[in-house]
Amino acid sequence: MKPDKATDYFSAYYEGTLPLGLKSQFETLLSTNPSVADQYATFAAALLELDEARNIEIEPPADLHERIMRRVDRAAYEQKEQVRKGFFGQWRLALFGGAAAIAIVAGVVTLTRPDGKSDSTYEANTLGLSVPVRQTEARMEFLPRDGAPMVQVQSPVDDVIRVTVYPGNTVLAEQKISARGTLNFPITNSNPEGAVIGVRQLQGAASLWVALPGTGKVTLEGNGTLGEFIQHLANRQKSIVVLESKNPEEGLTWKFTGEAATAVETSLDPVAVEVKSTYIRVRH
């Protein structure tokens, strides 16, 4: 056995797994080569010392478990946030701006005649969501688009669509719509506090209330009107919330019981909260 190859066998000899023939050669080398012997002596002594270390008990800190579970709980929360942002992230981008006032930005409106031909363009500001279509009721549909959500309104009758700010009746916009016509509006909200907007059909009975999320204060419990409740829910979930109700002034108390949008208890019965892919729907 050559001295320069001896180190290749150190571990096997130490562990007693060197085959007999090699073991004999190795031991001969140890006895005839002081340098190899010294090297092996250091090697073995170090490993013996390492082996001794397993007898030493190391006491973990008293708060180790708490520290671990705190990190795990945080990771679990962040996972849920990622999923939620995937749905609603683009809405936040679309709906937050810098100005102080509510501004439903006018976009190009295409008014489609029943014969399918386009008419002249109008400035109009409405938004809404899909609701059951009755004989005179307009159909309002919320259409998500990358960075530019829009609302489409279809009416079976000639009518006027009025958009107001809730609470109160400040009129943001009013637009005529032809029977079987369609209006398309891109929307943005530049009010950092958020806003609740009512979309109503003046002659028909259709109405929708849409809460746009903002940075307004959110409390776990509250009381107020349905309109105020959906603003709270929108701010908490950072998502558009649509209320399908004839009367946003109805009073209730609410309590958010968890992270999910549906984790809420209300005094008004029934109030159904449903998470859609791009918004939250509340029905009463």
Place this chain on the structure above:
Amino acid sequence: MSDTNQDDLLLIERARTGDRAAFDDLVVKYERRAYQYAYRLTSNGDEASDIVADAFVRVYNALNNFKGQSAFGTWLYRIITNCYLDARKKMRNKAAVSLDATGPDGEGERQIEDESADTAGEVERHERERLVQVALRKIPDYQRSMLIMYHVENMSYEEIAEALDLPIGTVKSRMNRARLSLRDQLSKDSELFSLG
């Protein structure tokens, strides 16, 4: 399959469904051993706690990836080792706490079993121990983790191979190199480490 593995698999199955209590039980079962291994790698209590916490977060995030082909403990060792190696990469000019760091009463951070009645022998033993720990910190992180797994954590070559996802032959040859690295670092103090 051993009872321990069976119990672990049941806990993991429950944890996968969102059962926090099950995951908590898993942590309670392994945190002490995990901490001891991490401490032996780092020689620093805070760092060890961080590494263990990171490791269990990775376990939590990868629960669905655990197939049960190896023991959970072995899988956990792999994750802790990876967390340790990742943490070391991030560290810049950070000195690990050595065994000769002392607390208010002059004792080291670790509890050391003291069975020797011979004061001179005890001093020499402590000094050898200290030199080994210093030498351990000077060898590559990956080699250090292998040495600790085998000699201190008392893992078999098969378990180490599973933990590091390496063939046994590779583990054995790398182990030899790790030991030789340790020996090279200690060669300056060969008097204390001579068998003769």
